[in-house]
Amino acid sequence: MIVEQIWTGNSGRNFFYMVACAETGEAVAIDPIDPPKCLAVAKDKGWDITRVFNTHEHADHIAGNDDVIAATGAKLIAPYNAGSRIPRVDEGVREGDHVKIGKTVDLEVIETPGHTPIHISLFGHNDEPHLLCGDTVFNAGVGHCHTGDPNVLYATFRDKIAKMPDGTRIYPGHDYISNNLQFTLDREPDNADAKALLADVEGQDPDAALVTTLGTERKVNTFMRLDSAGVVAGIKEKFPDLPDTPSDEDIFLSLRLLRNDW
Numbered sequence: 001m002i003v004e005q006i007w008t009g010n011s012g013r014n015f016f017y018m019v020a021c022a023e024t025g026e027a028v029a030i031d032p033i034d035p036p037k038c039l040a041v042a043k044d045k046g047w048d049i050t051r052v053f054n055t056h057e058h059a060d061h062i063a064g065n066d067d068v069i070a071a072t073g074a075k076l077i078a079p080y081n082a083g084s085r086i087p088r089v090d091e092g093v094r095e096g097d098h099v100k101i102g103k104t105v106d107l108e109v110i111e112t113p114g115h116t117p118i119h120i121s122l123f124g125h126n127d128e129p130h131l132l133c134g135d136t137v138f139n140a141g142v143g144h145c146h147t148g149d150p151n152v153l154y155a156t157f158r159d160k161i162a163k164m165p166d167g168t169r170i171y172p173g174h175d176y177i178s179n180n181l182q183f184t185l186d187r188e189p190d191n192a193d194a195k196a197l198l199a200d201v202e203g204q205d206p207d208a209a210l211v212t213t214l215g216t217e218r219k220v221n222t223f224m225r226l227d228s229a230g231v232v233a234g235i236k237e238k239f240p241d242l243p244d245t246p247s248d249e250d251i252f253l254s255l256r257l258l259r260n261d262w
C-alpha cells in the first residue's frame, strides 16, 4: 500500500492524499484540492486514478474533484449521506464498506462525524495500519466544529479513534502541527513529549512532513489526554462551574471551546 501525502502550499495549509496499489498502479485521489499537483504525481509515478474520494463537503476538500475527474474519467466516492452537499457523487459509502484499490489495498470506511455531520475516514489494514482522517484528527489537535457538533466529535473519538492501535499512522487534511503543539503546551506546560516534538517539527518542510502515529498523538494531543491530571486541573481553573470530577466529555468540550479562541 502506497500513501502519498501531498502538500498544497495553499493558505489553508491543506494536505491531500493519493493511495495506490504497488502491483497494478491503480490509485485513489483523496480530497484532491490541487488538481495540477494530483495529476502531475500520477503521471510521475505511472499511476491510473480510477476514483476520487471525499472525506467531507468543505470546499477545500471537494473543489478539485471536477478537474481530476475530467482529466482521468475517475468515479466520485463520498459519504452516502452527502446529498446536495457534494455534487455528482457516483457511489456513496458508509461504515464498514471497503474501498479496494488494485490487488493489494483495502481501505475500510469509518464514519467519523463531528467536524461535519457526514464526515468519513479511511482505515488501511495493509502493512501497518493507516488512518486517512480528513479534518477529524489533526497532529496534536482535532477538527473545529463550526459546521458540525462537538458532542458528536467527542463520541467519534470515544467510540472509534480511541479503539485504534497505537501504531496507526495519521494522515490529516491540514498541517497545523506547530500551532497545535503550542496549544498542548499552553494546557500542559510540562508535557516533555510535546516540547520535544515541537522542537523537531518547527520549521519543517511540509513537503516532507513528519507522519505521526496514534501512539504519539496519545502523548501530545490534548484532546486524547482527557484523564491527564494537568489537563483536568487547567480546565477546572478555566471553567469553575464544572463538577468537581468532570467527565471526559466535559473536558473534551471545554478544550474544544478554548481552542476556538486560542
Ligand SMILES: [Zn+2]
Pocket: 056, 058, 115, 135
Ligand atoms: Zn473541513
